[in-house]
Amino acid sequence: MRLSRIVTDVSSSLKMLWRNKGSLFWMIAFPVMLMVIFGAIFSMEGGTNLTLYIQDNDGTALSQNFTGVLNSTGAFDIHYLDTGIDLEETIQDEEIHRILIIPSNFTESLFMNGSASITLRQDPTDQTTASATSQIVRAVVYEFNKQFANSSREISVNELGIVLEQEFRYIDFFLPGVLGMTIMTSGIYGSIAVNTRYRKNGILRKVATTPMTKAEWVISKVLYQIVVAFISMTALIVVAVLAYGVEVSINPLVVLLVVTGSMTFSGIGMIVARFVKDEEAAESAGGAINFPMMFLSGIFFPLEFMPGYLQAIGKVMPLYYVGQGLRDAMINLDYEGALFSAAIVFTLAVVLIAIGAVVSSWTDE
Template identity: 35%
Template sequence: MKRILADVRAFGVQFMRSRIGAFFAIAFPIILILLFGAIFSGGGSQKVPIYVQDLSDSPESHNFTAALNATTVLEVRAIPTGPEILQYISENSINTALRIPADFQAKVLANETVNVTLYGDPTQSSYGIAYAAVSGAATQFNFTVARARPVVIPTTEKIAARDLRFIDLFLPGVIGLTVLTNPLFGMTNVCAEYRTRKFFKFLATTRLSKGEWLVSKIIWYSFLMLVSTAIMFAVERLVFGGIAVITPMAILLIVAGTFEFTSLGMILGLYVRDTETAAAVANAIGFPMMFLAGSFFPVDTMPPALQALARVLPLTYVNEGLRATMVFGNDAKALLYLGITIVIGVILFIIPAKALSWKSK
C-alpha cells in the first residue's frame, strides 16, 4: 500500500505541474457550467415529452393520442399498461404523464363524460405547457366526436414537486464528461509515452508491481475527479442556485466511472505506436461519446437510431445514473447503472492488467 500511495503522490505532482492537465481537470468544467448555464438557464423552446398510459387501447383513444401529437408542442411516449402509473413515474423520473381510462371508448361512443388524468409537478413550466396542450386537444377532440359537447375532460394529479432548471440537469452531464475526458485522455497519453520512452523498463527495476502501478493511477484520477466535482457543485450552487445534490450513490458512480475510463485509457495507450497516435485515438473515441451519451442533453431527445447507439456507450450509464440520483433522487435506477459501469470497468481493467509487462514494454 505504501508503494501505491507513493506512486499516487509522484504521479499527482507530475500531473499538476502540467498546466494543460490542470486546466482540463479543474477550470474547463467550470467554464462549461458558467457558459451553458448562462445561455440556457432562461429556458428553451422544445417539445414537451408527455408519457401516456392508454388503458383503453382502442381506436378512439388512439385518435385522442394522435390529437395530442398534432398540437406540435407535445411528444407522446407510451407507458406500458401493466405497471401502476405513479410507481412508473417515480421509477423513471418522469415530469408529466397522462392516464387514459379503460372505458374511454365506451363512454365516448355513448356520449358520456370521461376524465383523462394528467400527472405532473405544477411548479414546472413543462407542466403548464402540457396541461394547456391536453386541454386544447380535448376541446378539438370533443368538437370532432360530440359537436363541442365536453365529453373528454382533463383532470390533474400532483406528483412530488421538483423545481428543476436547466443547470440542475446539466451539472451531472458535465461531471460525467469530466470523468470521461481526464482519465481517458490522460492515461492514453501516459501509457503511450511510457511505452515509447521505455519508462516501463525502468519501473521493472523498482519494487512497484504492474498491478500497483495501475491501481495508483485509478486512485489518483478518482481523487482528482472528486475534487473537480466538489468545485463544480459549489459553482452550480453559488452562481445559479441549483438544487442538484451530491449523494453517496453519485460518489460511487464517479469513482466507478473513473475506474472504467482510466482502464480504457490504459488499453488505448498500450496498443498505439506513439503519443500522437494515442491522442488521435482518444479523440476519436472520446469526442463522439461526449455528445452521444447525453452529457449536454438527454438521450431520450435524440432520434431513435442515435438512442440505440447511445445505449451501447459506457458514458451513457454514468450520465444517466448521476442524473437519477443527483436530480431525481432515484437511487434504485442509479444502482442499476452503477452495476453496469462496474462490470464494464472490470472487463476493461483485466485487459491492461494482463497485457502490461515491464519487460516486454
C-alpha cells in the same frame, strides 16, 4: 503489494498535476467553464419578452378585448390556456411562471355588480420580472377602467403567488453530465498519456527496474484518476451550488459511480495505449472514442431528443450510464435508477480494468 509505493506514486502524480497548469486547466477549470457557459445559455427565457399565460374563462367580447389590449403592449408573449383544464397540474407541468385568470362571471359581474376581479398569479422568486409584470397588467387595467369612468364600473386585480415544485432546469441536467464527461476525458486521455509517454520516454523502463510491480503501477494510475475525478467533482459542485443554487445530493451511489466510472475509462485508455503505441496516434484514437461518446450519451441534451437509432447507440455507451446514474443519484434522487446504472458501470469497470491490466506491457515480452 506495497501500499507505500502506491501512495508515493499517487502523491507524486498529484504534485506534478499541480505544477502542470495546462493539465490543471483541462481537468478542473475547463469543465467548470463549460458548465457555467452552457448553464447560462440554456437558462435564458426565449426572446426578450416575458411569457404570460392567460386562461380566459369568460370568453366574451369584453374579455377578449381586454386580453387583446394586453397583447398589444408588446410586453408579453401570450399563451392561451383552455378552460376546464386542471390549472395546478398545468402550472407544474408547463413550469408556468406567470398566469392571468379571467373568471367565467367576469362580464356579468362587471355589469351587474359594477366590479369584477381578475387574478394574476406569479412565481415570486424572480422579483424583477414579477413586479414588472404586475405594473404592466395594472396599467392596462387602469386604462381599461377609464372607459367605464361614467358608469362607475371597475376591474380589480387580485394577485396570488405560484409555488413551482421541483423546478427542473438545464443546469440540473447538465451538472451530472459534465461531471461524467470530465471523468471520461481525464480517464481516457490520462491513462493513454501515462502508458504511451512513460513507455516512450523511458520512465516506465526505469520504474520497471525497481521493486515496484505492474499491479502496483496499474493501481496507482487508476487511483490517481479517481482522486482527480473527485477534485473535478468538488469544483463543479461548488460552482453549481454557488452560481445556480443547484440542489445536489452526495451519497454512496454518487461515490460508487465516480470510482467505477474512473476505472472504466482508465481501462479503455490502457487498452487503447496497448494497441496504438505511438503517443500522438494513441491520443487521436482516444479522441475517436471520447468525442462520439460525449455527444451520443445524453450529456449535453437528453437522449430522447435524438432519433431512435442514435438513442440505441447512446444506450450502449458507458458514458450514458455514468451520466444517467449520476443524474439519478445526485439530482433526481431516483436511487433505484442510480443503482441500475451503477451496477452496469461497476461491471464495465471490473472487466475493462482487468483487460487493460493484462494487455498493457510493463516490460518487453
